[in-house]
Amino acid sequence: MALIPSIFGGRRSNVFDPFSLDIWDPFEDFPSSTTLSDLPSAACETSAFANTRIDWKETPEAHIFNADLPGLKKEEVKVEVEEGRVLQISGERNKEQEEKNDKWHRVERSSGKFLRRFRLPESAKVDQIKASMENGVLTVTVPKEPEKKPDVKAIDISG
Numbered sequence: 001m002a003l004i005p006s007i008f009g010g011r012r013s014n015v016f017d018p019f020s021l022d023i024w025d026p027f028e029d030f031p032s033s034t035t036l037s038d039l040p041s042a043a044c045e046t047s048a049f050a051n052t053r054i055d056w057k058e059t060p061e062a063h064i065f066n067a068d069l070p071g072l073k074k075e076e077v078k079v080e081v082e083e084g085r086v087l088q089i090s091g092e093r094n095k096e097q098e099e100k101n102d103k104w105h106r107v108e109r110s111s112g113k114f115l116r117r118f119r120l121p122e123s124a125k126v127d128q129i130k131a132s133m134e135n136g137v138l139t140v141t142v143p144k145e146p147e148k149k150p151d152v153k154a155i156d157i158s159g
Contacts, residue, residue, distance in 0.1 A: 054089065065139070066138070070136035071136065072091055072093060074133040079140055081126050081129065087118045089115075090115040092113045093111045125142070
């Protein structure tokens with residue numbers, strides 16, 4: 001018996017673990033020919049990987065993009081520039097192969113494709129973009145043109 005009642009019909013296996021919620025099917029009790037369990041597994045995959053989080057920081061010298069891509073190799077990630085100034089970061093994590101005798105208790109790691117696009121500013125030097133991957137973090141560095149300071153001409157004040 002749970003100490004705190006769940007708004008999801010008591011489906012939590014541990015009320016203190018926010019990640020222990022099983023997939024909730026809101027149409028479970030409705031008469032229908034299709035339920036969540038009847039859908040292909042690809043339709044039920046988690047979407048966290050598809051919504052890969054990327055930080056974009058601007059320094060005086062460059063725009064720096066950092067993406068957390070744990071478990072991916074650099075060969076599984078593509079960094080491209082489209083339409084002149086659109087930075088595109090994409091990749092795919094394949095689902096683990098299921099063996100016939102395997103019994104899965106929980107699948108929380110996400111799989112699937114991801115694609116993110118960023119329109120770079122005019123000052124970006126797109127021909128000098130560099131990318132590196134270390135410990136599951138992709139870093140893309142886009143150098144930028146130095147800011148042109150306006151010419152200021154001092155004018156003598158007569159008086």
